[in-house]
Amino acid sequence: MAFRTQQRNVSMLLLLSVCLHFMTENRTAAISLREKCECIEETGSVQWRKIKDYTIIPKDAFCNKVQIILQLIDKRVCLNPESKKGKQLQRCWKRIEFNTRKKKVCLLKRKRNGPKSPKKN
Template sequence: MAFKTLQTSFCLLLLISIGLHFITGKRTAAMSIREKCECVEETGSVQWKKIKDYRIIQKDPLCNKVQIILQLSEKQVCLNADSKQGKKLQKCWKRIKLNPQRKKVCLQLKKNRPKKTKKTKKL
């Protein structure tokens, strides 16, 4: 009788310890995940005419920020998504409905249009 009680207690203790191991193990693993962003350093702006191509990577579980990677003629540069140029590029990207075939539209420079003059009303 004492052996069965001891065996039952041991099984219960084993189940509890295994359960605690998995609970604390998952929590530790979740906290130890580091951000794996491609962009480490970001620039505020780049001349539009130097940009050959770009990629916009949305937030995901591994990187908690929007990343804009610009392809220049000889290198790649990361653009700050919160900068004025970064916001314009993201807005255009959404406007073309994330269509990679139309993304060159976002790189075209706006031609300087003559400013409209205000007409004054004559009395």
């Protein structure tokens, strides 16, 4: 009878230690997450030809706004998502279906091949 009680106690201690291990591991993982917006200051426009790369971070639990981080030739800046270029970049990003391999397409200037207006005499 005493052996069963001791066996039960050991199994309860083992279960408790496993639970504590997982609780501690989840807490450390939560600390390493991004806890706020990366973009504090935003610019309204940049020279398009200076953009080397960009990252668009959607709204999430830690930041309630879309963030557009541009890698320029010499520095990193945040673009205002409500600006004309910010909206243009977001539309292109959605059009390529968030494919990182195609994201350079959004940085190319498009030629407008619309109908030519007739010449006036």
